Amino acid sequence: MLDALAHTLRRAGHRPAVLGTTRTGTIRTRATCGDLADLADAYTAALHARGIGSGGTVGVAVRPGPRALAVMLAVHRLGARAAVLDPGAGPDVLRARLALARPDLVLADATAQAVAGWARPLARRARLALPDLAELGPVATIGTRLPGSAPALDLTARPGRPPRPRDEDGDAVIVFTSGTTSRPRAVVHTRSSLAAGMSTVTKLVRPEPGRPVLGGTFFVLVPSLASGTPVALPARSSRVLARQLRRLDAQATYLTPPQLRAALAEGARFTGRVWTGSAPASTGLLTRVKESGADEAWGVYALTELFPAAAVEQAEKAAFGGDGDLVGAPLPGVEAKSGGDGELQLSGPAARHRYLGEDPDPWIATGDRARLDDGRIVLEGRCKDMVLRGAENIYPGLYEPGLHVPGVELALLVGVPAADGDERLVAVVQPAPGADRARLRAALAAPLSRMGTARPDALLLADIPLSGRSRKPDRAAASRLAARQLAARTRSAA
Template sequence: MLDALARDLRRRDTHQPAVLGADRAGAARVLATRGDLADLADRYAAALHARGIGPGGTVGVAVRPGPRALAVMLAVHRLGARAAVLDPGAGPDVLRARLAVARPEVVLADATAQAVAGWARPLARRARLALPDLAELGPVATIGPRLPGCAPALDAGVRSVIPPRPMDGDGDAVIVFTSGTTSRPRAVVHTRASLAAGMAAVAGLVAPEAGRPVLGGTFFVLAPSLASGAPVALPARSPRVLARQLVRLAPQATYLTPPQLRAVLAQGGRFSGRVWTGSAPASAGLLGRVKERGAVQAWGVYALTELFPAAAVEHADKAAFTGEGDLVGAPLPGVVARTDSSGELLLSGPAARDRYLGEEPDPWVATGDRARLCDGRIVLAGRAKDMVLRQAENIYPGLYEPALHVPGVEVALLVGVPAGDGDERVVAVVEPVRGTDRAALRAALARPLERMGAARPDAVLLAEIPLSGRSRKPDRAATARLAARILAGHAEGGRAERGRVKGGRVKGDRAKGSRA
């Protein structure tokens, strides 16, 4: 698909918009035409070739999503090299460790990433971004406009260098880091074949139509949409502007994370066409609210860095599911799912990663999710590592959390709080939708809490759930710490708000710091 996209950008409708942004009123502005992308990719490929980058080489990439990042990926792909994706938000220690593992011959960074590493470090700290000093990154080249203190431009001094013909055949394509400590970073390696299979799966799932805009900022949205002839609009960062952008653009397909969807809904935003969400759990209630605001369909996508996408489910099917656990849908074509003896979900298929860097290839991806297969569909029962141990009983939060997403609940998590002697208290932390009536929410929660049986929580807290990471996922560890602080405050003098479940009722739900 990337090879076809690179050819089509040059041969077809070069003046047509390819990547769009939005002004403060939400109106579209062209960031790059198809011809612009082709020119950038050619320039970057020539400059990297001049630096000796070729098949088997590694290029570090610290460039914000957008036209330049996509052009870099096209250039690296053309040369048969692999791109190691570097996240400035990971912190300097983690990035040093990741660089030591990936060993890129050159790091391509835009001015923002370099500012984090040097001249604008105080501003970067406020944005929770951090890189090592530039000297620690090795050879660095600037992508896009240079600002004071930036490294030389990638194509500085490159004249009339013609890159080689696109590489044919398989090989490593991209390295993406996931969890892992500074002592042992975990790096997912996708080959050109698995990357192509993943993009083809997205194209088959979304089926973008040429000429009609798609809204989304990830590589797996940009490449398949542009290959289909559809321009892509990058989501505005401001929820207010994003809500306006959705109305002005009226995209045929929209891909936003659950936190982005919730932020747009809070702004009174409306949707059009089909809406897709992933990167964090999406409840049937959230998908239903998206459809109420105009979406023709609202889909939850189950995907991992190791296999994107794996399964998908539309709101109607998710809402109709009454069993325990979280229905994430049937495996997509080519994806094979099974569970091992411990109940962990294993996935395989053409889009699965080849291996973890430094390890042998393995066709099966261990997801870390407990699951069961129900009528050919995947039902998650929670992360194995999130298990709570109470009175020698294993409680898996993911099995019960979906039932807590009643009307008026934004996000709900079950977490464990240490209770001494290695035991834990089970605490439900519920974040209400803004403006929700507290009495109505208490009444709505009573029934699902009663049905939880032995997993019924010891306390129910109404509070804002912390988020983390670039995808703004609910942070379980931070939520557990928050719950512990609230409960400790209550024990010290009743200043915190706590909810206790007794006979299926929620009592004393006044929680310190709660926005509910």
């Protein structure tokens, strides 16, 4: 599909490709198809001149947008692989990840370098506590260079013709996921698994030429642009995002649940089909999206290791009356099974090839407990999130969906260590803006009573901490928050 995208961009040079938004919500063209094609050609030549070729690795720390997409196209054309670096991970984590991926060159925009604070010393090859620093590779700045940034990537060099696009399979992208600073973990996708994932997205979303799509991820940009559809990058401000949605008239929108909640709080109206993932999407959230104008509202179950794996529309999710969180039937080509311990395992053409430094494995251990209900995946909670109270194993994911009554924004069940060495089970519920707390407590009484032996020891109404790039609920932080509030209650009662 990346090859198809390159042809599409060249054929439709004048057509808008990537759209941006001003603070007032005015839609503007950030790059035409021709701009992207020219930029990809320039990056391809510049990287080729730096010796990047088949089997090479390029670290990429560039904000989503035209430059990031053009870099990915250039790396793909040269038969190299891109290691995606998150500037917000912190210098220690970044250095550990660089040491694992060992890129031949790191490309970073000035903003990423300012956030990370690592590129300048790395470029100068000084002050880093890494014995093999010289093997980590140099850094080059993409886009506007600010004082203190690494040297700019030279786009003036025009060496001999770069190699023809590569047809055979091979590593395409490295995406870092779970792991520690001392032992980072990275997912390796091949050209074929990446293509399979983008093909699945295309069949699922069905982008039509002309009418724009709203979304900023690679899996939105590539299939949409390859189909002749312009893509609008979501505004960072929720207020501007709401204005953007009103003016854009998007045929499809992909936003994370936190982005959706923030936009809804600003009175956003939706059009076409809306998709959300990267964090749990409750029935209530999908319902609010449809009530705000969307024709359809879909929750997407996806992992870094396999994107996308399953999807469910609001109507089907709302009709589900069983325990757990229905995330839908596996998408075409995806195989699902439950291991002996109840852990969901997935496989398929879009599955990652391996973890960097490890042997290939066709099955992905998701870390989610799940069951198959008439061929549909129903999540029952994260394996590691199990709470042991007394002699009972309690899996929060079985019960959390039932806590999303009207007026609830988010809900978690977390364990809090007790003085006797046991755990207390606490329901931490985040009220929706403007919700009446007394009425909310009354509405929660019924679902809490139905939890039987898993009924929580306490109910707290509080904002749930979020973490990570996708702003997922942070269970560890929520547990600490619950512990503090319970301790404060005990002190005040004494």
